[in-house]
Amino acid sequence: MTQLMVNGQTREVDADPDTPLLYVLRDDLELHAAKYGCGLGQCGSCTVIVDGEAALSCVTPLLLVEGRSITTLEGLGTAEDPGPMQQAFIEEQAAQCGYCIAGMMMRAQALLQKNPDASDAEIREALEPHLCRCGTHMRILKAVHRAAGLMRAASAAPAKGAA
Amino acid sequence: MTAPITISRRSALQGAGALIVSFSLARAGFAQGASETPEGKAAPHLPGSLAVDPHLDAWIRIDADGSATVFTGKAELGQGIKTALIQVAAEELDLPPARITMITADTGRTANEGYTAGSHSMQDSGTAIRNAAAQVRELLIAEAGKRLNLPAGQLKAENGAVIAPDGGRLGYGDLVGALDLHVAAAEISTLRDPKSFKILGTPMRRVDIPAKVTGGAAYVQDMRLPGMLHARVVRPPSYGATLKQVDMAAVEAMPGVARVIRDGNFLAVVARREYQAIKAMRTLAAAAEWQEDAHLPQQGDLAAFIMGMPSKDYKILDQHGEAGAAVLSLEVTYTRPYMLHGSIGPSCAVAHSEDGAVTVCTHTQGVYPDRAAIAELLRLPPDRVRLIHVQGSGCYGHNGADDAAGDAALIASKMPGTPVRLQWMREQENAWEPFGPAMVTKARAALDASGRIVDWNYAVWSNTHLTRPGPAGTLLAGQHIAEPFPVPEPKPIPLPEGGGDRNAIPIYTLPNAEVMHHFLPDMPLRVSALRSLGAYMNVFSIESFMGELAAAANVDPVAFRLNHLDDPRARDVVTLAAERFGWDGRPKSQDGRGCGFAFARYKNLAAFCAIAMEIETERETGRIRVRRAVAAVDSGQIANPDGLRNQIEGGILQSASWTQYESVSFDTARITSIDWATYPILRFHAVPDSVEVHLIDRPGLPFLGAGEAAQGPAAAALANAVADATGQRMRDLPLTAAKLKAAIGV
Numbered sequence: 001m002t003q004l005m006v007n008g009q010t011r012e013v014d015a016d017p018d019t020p021l022l023y024v025l026r027d028d029l030e031l032h033a034a035k036y037g038c039g040l041g042q043c044g045s046c047t048v049i050v051d052g053e054a055a056l057s058c059v060t061p062l063l064l065v066e067g068r069s070i071t072t073l074e075g076l077g078t079a080e081d082p083g084p085m086q087q088a089f090i091e092e093q094a095a096q097c098g099y100c101i102a103g104m105m106m107r108a109q110a111l112l113q114k115n116p117d118a119s120d121a122e123i124r125e126a127l128e129p130h131l132c133r134c135g136t137h138m139r140i141l142k143a144v145h146r147a148a149g150l151m152r153a154a155s156a157a158p159a160k161g162a163a
Numbered sequence: 164m165t166a167p168i169t170i171s172r173r174s175a176l177q178g179a180g181a182l183i184v185s186f187s188l189a190r191a192g193f194a195q196g197a198s199e200t201p202e203g204k205a206a207p208h209l210p211g212s213l214a215v216d217p218h219l220d221a222w223i224r225i226d227a228d229g230s231a232t233v234f235t236g237k238a239e240l241g242q243g244i245k246t247a248l249i250q251v252a253a254e255e256l257d258l259p260p261a262r263i264t265m266i267t268a269d270t271g272r273t274a275n276e277g278y279t280a281g282s283h284s285m286q287d288s289g290t291a292i293r294n295a296a297a298q299v300r301e302l303l304i305a306e307a308g309k310r311l312n313l314p315a316g317q318l319k320a321e322n323g324a325v326i327a328p329d330g331g332r333l334g335y336g337d338l339v340g341a342l343d344l345h346v347a348a349a350e351i352s353t354l355r356d357p358k359s360f361k362i363l364g365t366p367m368r369r370v371d372i373p374a375k376v377t378g379g380a381a382y383v384q385d386m387r388l389p390g391m392l393h394a395r396v397v398r399p400p401s402y403g404a405t406l407k408q409v410d411m412a413a414v415e416a417m418p419g420v421a422r423v424i425r426d427g428n429f430l431a432v433v434a435r436r437e438y439q440a441i442k443a444m445r446t447l448a449a450a451a452e453w454q455e456d457a458h459l460p461q462q463g464d465l466a467a468f469i470m471g472m473p474s475k476d477y478k479i480l481d482q483h484g485e486a487g488a489a490v491l492s493l494e495v496t497y498t499r500p501y502m503l504h505g506s507i508g509p510s511c512a513v514a515h516s517e518d519g520a521v522t523v524c525t526h527t528q529g530v531y532p533d534r535a536a537i538a539e540l541l542r543l544p545p546d547r548v549r550l551i552h553v554q555g556s557g558c559y560g561h562n563g564a565d566d567a568a569g570d571a572a573l574i575a576s577k578m579p580g581t582p583v584r585l586q587w588m589r590e591q592e593n594a595w596e597p598f599g600p601a602m603v604t605k606a607r608a609a610l611d612a613s614g615r616i617v618d619w620n621y622a623v624w625s626n627t628h629l630t631r632p633g634p635a636g637t638l639l640a641g642q643h644i645a646e647p648f649p650v651p652e653p654k655p656i657p658l659p660e661g662g663g664d665r666n667a668i669p670i671y672t673l674p675n676a677e678v679m680h681h682f683l684p685d686m687p688l689r690v691s692a693l694r695s696l697g698a699y700m701n702v703f704s705i706e707s708f709m710g711e712l713a714a715a716a717n718v719d720p721v722a723f724r725l726n727h728l729d730d731p732r733a734r735d736v737v738t739l740a741a742e743r744f745g746w747d748g749r750p751k752s753q754d755g756r757g758c759g760f761a762f763a764r765y766k767n768l769a770a771f772c773a774i775a776m777e778i779e780t781e782r783e784t785g786r787i788r789v790r791r792a793v794a795a796v797d798s799g800q801i802a803n804p805d806g807l808r809n810q811i812e813g814g815i816l817q818s819a820s821w822t823q824y825e826s827v828s829f830d831t832a833r834i835t836s837i838d839w840a841t842y843p844i845l846r847f848h849a850v851p852d853s854v855e856v857h858l859i860d861r862p863g864l865p866f867l868g869a870g871e872a873a874q875g876p877a878a879a880a881l882a883n884a885v886a887d888a889t890g891q892r893m894r895d896l897p898l899t900a901a902k903l904k905a906a907i908g909v
Binding site: 023102105 | 240241242243368369371372373374375376377378379380381382384385387393418436437438441505506507508509554555556557559586588589805809810812813814815816817818819820838839840844845846847848850851853854
């Protein structure tokens with residue numbers, strides 16, 4: 001059994017240690033967001049956050065993430081209660097087929113967590129490992145900028161319930 | 164449409180968590196869609212796809228709670244069609260969009276609308292749904308009139324109810340009980356006046372996006388059925404290779420492996436877990452010994468090879484008239500390579516065989532044609548096979564979706580009772596999908612002293628752009644099994660839509676013009692429909708050539724086009740794109756920067772699209788980057804302006820990728836562009852600073868498909884901008900950095 005922290009919860013999985021994290025997330029933990037795109041780390045559609053860093057789950061074996069904290073797109077919110085990154089992508093309608101989008105969002109989330117004021121050039125550079133085939137790039141960039149704004153606004157606002 | 168339906172894809176896909184779909188395969192003849200058993204023959208003069216199935220309840224049903232269920236035979240491919248069709252129905256029914264459930268392509272439930280392709284969905288299905296919804300609304304009003312003893316003229320439909328002059332309301336749900344909607348549509352509908360549209364033509368958020376951005380079960384890749392196993396295929400190393408021998412015993416003993424399948428040259432593994440299936444696939448692939456027989460053309464000499472292939476020749480335009488004396492003529496050749504659809508998510512399908520019937524969840528563009536292929540493959544009657552469209556990764560034409568559905572169905576048929584999920588690997592998708600065909604065009608034209616074109620001569624050499632299912636021989640599984648099915652003879656797609664000759668006939672007013680289509684039946688590489696088919700290459704060629712001619716005539720390229728363009732809607736998009744771009748005051752070509760312009764009407768019958776583009780080039784590397792693009796589009800009546808913008812933006816970016824980077828590579832036997840390193844596409848460093856899309860709405864005019872309108876113009880605008888920036892005319896796609904560096908580099 002391998003113990004992982006996934007979206008804030010401790011999970012135990014029984015898979016071979018060489019199994020890429022992608023399949024553990026999809027098959028063992030029944031999470032949908034991380035996608036198989038190439039299995040080679042070339043397209044970014046499998047991206048999740050491991051200990052605060054964006055990671056390509058298709059080339060990250062389970063044994064390397066034992067005991068570490070993993071966040072997938074499911075950990076950012078729900079359709080009913082979307083987090084800022086999700087809200088921004090909905091508001092910008094930043095998807096066509098959307099298959100690449102979960103990975104894009106996780107990369108952007110990792111960037112903004114470390115650098116809330118990321119410039120356009122920094123966002124583009126961060127997203128360089130990610131491929132989108134529908135050509136939604138312009139909207140993806142706008143959505144990441146919007147997410148940064150939403151996150152800044154949320155951290156500037158007084159906490160809920162504060163006097 | 165009376166069969167009991169046990170699979171509710173919508174509710175399943177909208178549910179949180181694991182997607183559980185009950186495959187209870189309707190022993191009651193689930194496949195008897197209304198379209199297959201209409202009492203009356205469909206009437207060809209009915210609008211849109213009503214001609215395929217004239218029954219109103221094949222398109223619209225009103226539920227007892229007053230909500231509506233709307234059926235389309237078209238599929239959501241990420242292009243937003245589901246949302247646009249909800250808007251169409253909501254407008255004519257006068258019902259809030261949230262109260263409409265849209266059921267998409269499913270041979271058990273929806274009409275046979277063929278393929279979701281060719282930018283036809285709004286024309287075909289949008290028109291059918293609009294008319295059917297309007298007629299249902301009028302029937303509801305008439306029913307209310309009967310109950311209230313009032314003439315229909317005094318009643319109006321509003322927000323899901325019929326309203327009487329005294330303000331009394333009768334909800335649709337109350338009215339529908341007495342109505343029979345299983346009636347044939349009338350030829351003429353009372354359509355809403357576009358001036359009063361409340362929903363159609365306004366931006367609506369896409370209904371499929373929330374699940375996609377929150378990790379919902381949005382794709383066929385995300386389906387998880389009870390007891391489902393994971394399958395992988397092992398494909399031959401090259402076209403036509405035959406399996407000499409394979410030791411399956413070692414694979415069968417691997418952990419989790421449930422089954423190893425060999426049927427002729429068709430090899431597959433089925434395992435409990437997905438990664439176990441992948442490991443078993445690799446071991447099986449290593450154990451297989453193949454006899455390879457493929458002889459692919461020399462890639463370096465592809466154009467000459469294509470022009471030397473046997474051809475069937477069609478003269479598709481031959482017009483002659485009075486013209487000025489020629490003072491100048493140009494003749495040039497353009498080429499394009501084989502290109503990938505290159506879906507980001509490799510093709511996938513989930514199939515289940517039970518009680519002699521097979522259900523396949525697939526991201527095919529054509530559930531009915533693919534059902535025909537799979538039924539023949541499995542040697543089952545079509546009514547024992549049901550295909551349900553579930554979204555996949557964007558396909559952009561005939562990619563591996565149909566083949567994966569065939570693979571999954573074949574594997575499932577050998578394991579009755581067990582649902583099987585099959586996904587291709589990246590290298591399988593890249594090597595085995597049917598490519599967009601390589602093409603060559605030749606253009607020759609003469610100008611008179613005033614800079615007008617007096618003679619135009621154009622020829623295009625191309626394979627077919629259509630090898631879709633149909634027959635079982637169109638599927639890889641059908642070709643690879645021990646008793647294979649024959650591959651059907653390729654045929655050209657007839658004009659006016661055309662295949663290789665799509666958009667080969669110029670839209671410009673030309674006194675003398677001849678256009679030849681050299682159709683090439685031999686297909687050394689597997690090819691089929693890639694988004695916009697031949698239009699991408701023909702528009703690239705014609706619009707590059709217009710740029711070359713304008714330069715030769717020393718006339719501004721926008722003015723040169725307008726001088727040859729009579730269609731007022733065409734002139735409008737050209738003028739608007741030029742205005743919004745600031746064409747007349749555009750930056751001069753210097754420091755490697757330049758501007759280009761191009762225009763086309765897709766298929767000469769769908770949306771109009773003009774694009775102006777500013778680019779920068781890097782002398783040291785030959786690298787090109789689009790700085791900004793401005794498009795103007797007329798697609799008739801607009802359903803969802805934001806959806807339309809998204810399609811055009813995407814078309815421009817996708818075309819920028821095709822045009823700058825993309826080319827399938829191969830050696831004498833094998834496809835070698837099997838991943839994203841060997842088949843590079845656009846990445847963020849090359850994404851433009853801005854892309855603007857300006858829409859011209861034509862309220863009340865027919866819907867014109869726009870999903871493929873931008874690709875051709877974007878390619879030519881880019882090539883024209885490169886010529887402006889560097890003085891180098893690049894005629895061989897893709898316009899790679901290496902080629903430009905060789906032309907201009909230091």
